Amino acid sequence: MSASFSQVSAPGRSVFPFESPAPVEILARGALLAHGRVVQRLNPIRDERWNDKLAAVAPDAFFPGKGWALVLAQTYGYAPEYFAEQTGGRLEALLPVMEVDSWLTGRRGISLPFTDYCDPLAADAAAFRQLFDAAVAHGRSRRWKYLELRGGQPFLAAAPPAQQYYGHELSLAGEEPELFAALKSATRRAVRKAQHEGVTVEFRSDVRGIRQFYALHCRTRRKHGLPPQPLRFFLQVQERILDHGDGIVVLARAGARYIAGAVFFQKGATALYKFGASDERTLRLRGNDLVIWEGIRHYAARGCRKLYMGRTSPANEGLLRFKRGWGAREYPIPYYRYDLRKNAFVPGHDETVGWHNRVFGALPLSLSRLLGALLYRHVA
Template identity: 45%
Template sequence: MEINTALTEKRGVSLPFTDYCDPLFADGVVFKELLGDMIEYGEKSKWKSLEFRTENPLSSIPVSFQFYGHSLDISRNEETIVSGFRDSTRRNIKKAEKEGVAVTIDRTFDSVREFYRLNCLTRKDHGLPCQPYIFFEKMYSHIIAKNLGVVILATINEINIAGAVFFNFGNRVIYKYGASDRNYLHLRANNLIMWKAIQWYCGQGYQRFNFGRTERENTGLLQFKRGWGAREYSINYYKYDFRQRAFVSDHVKVTGLHNRIFRMMPIPLLKIAGAILYRHAG
């Protein structure tokens, strides 16, 4: 798909706003045979870059940047799944239950709106602008309202303290977004949400549970995801620069000055910044 904005210039991405999307080929087709045609198209369209995001490596092409992915087999019974959890993960689930954290699985727009509130808190903590409200409206109408996803909220004393959004298609599930109120992190609600999601989708007959993309430098999130006994793999990003006529390294800095600035902003300003900037992402 083509992204064309004044801020980032024109570029091709397969596929915007996805963690990865492996190329689909008929039998006998080799990726490099099509690459020349794609580069030719990008040159004619005046693209700045062409980007591929894959789980499976593209042969003979240097990787520009890598993330981690985690995939859990949930086709087994619950007892077998739990046996693969790290001890600390099981303890955190029990702690949340002992503290009285309640979890609800929902597909209503009210749950999406409440997740949006929690997401704004989390984005501020991370020094990032909030995704636009309309983004979540579209996510609801095109995905969740069509039974292709759920919102799971964790509550204590009638206060929503954490939430997550999951998408599902075929026999697979992906943990897409997570958010929480940092004042309640000690209750380990995120662990209980993840377990209830795994448990629910397992009961619905799904087979693979994907934890989404994680930056290699994000040690805290990696530790959380590694606690569920999932298979860890690399997600490979390939970026062709039309000015250099070559695939280039594209290391992304996790933190910087902009993060500190966004962290100091009040949430209403972060919402405005997100509405302006998010359309340039992907």
């Protein structure tokens, strides 16, 4: 996602497996000395020029930006700990981390919470290693259970992943007829059916639009046996991202009824499909297909070259089929969890799948919303 950072290890250099992280010296003002280089702990929320600094070296990097940091910090109280090497105020390497401090699930560092993927920004394996060692050293001082990286496969190919997901990348290069022809035939039929049924689409970035999406989000989460994210999370998304022109809500209507919606983010020439939702009672109208297609048209017209369609669990076969229907390139997204007590990468499991799905799927929406508001901060 970066025009200036190379996110591939140097040939012949393997980062892991490796000996325990190198000793790190803690310097003044939160800086750390790792491998003879100074690594700073930065808070993007307090830096008025953060997005400019990031854009100068990684113009398409959305999740390390200030807007997403504000959403996570303001909604859940997470503390930004962005480990960076700078030269003259210019970012040279970056590992964005949020500290999650929960009485229920423990204290740990995550790069980054509620983020589909977040590759470290580093020119080579050595640059990544100094960021990693600095983060581990800080985590020990804060008594983290572990450091979780949601990306970084080029640097961590030899490490066992804690979890594995799929990502989907869709090229937006070409004219609209070419983009439509690249869809699988079933997806093209679904889009045409929605249009034939008279389903209309709205592009919104206001509070009313995000509230309409949230109502659909609640229904969709219950269908999948999960509580919804709290409303305040989506209101922060609207205030910190959509209201700044970095995203949109696409809503589908059948008459006066909203039947499907999607939330997209954008940074540089890259668009991100972050959230999707629909009313299960009107799935036959295929509004969920139409909002994705209209999002594709919208961002292709704005000059975006790629659309990332988020992560998908291997266990979610229905969502995998849906995303494959858009003709996107499928690739693995491994997550890594480094246990600071064992000094080792450890396995994990997909916590979205389990016995709790039956419980949440049976709850009334009001109770499910309440539990979501209480629990998500601890899940991250």
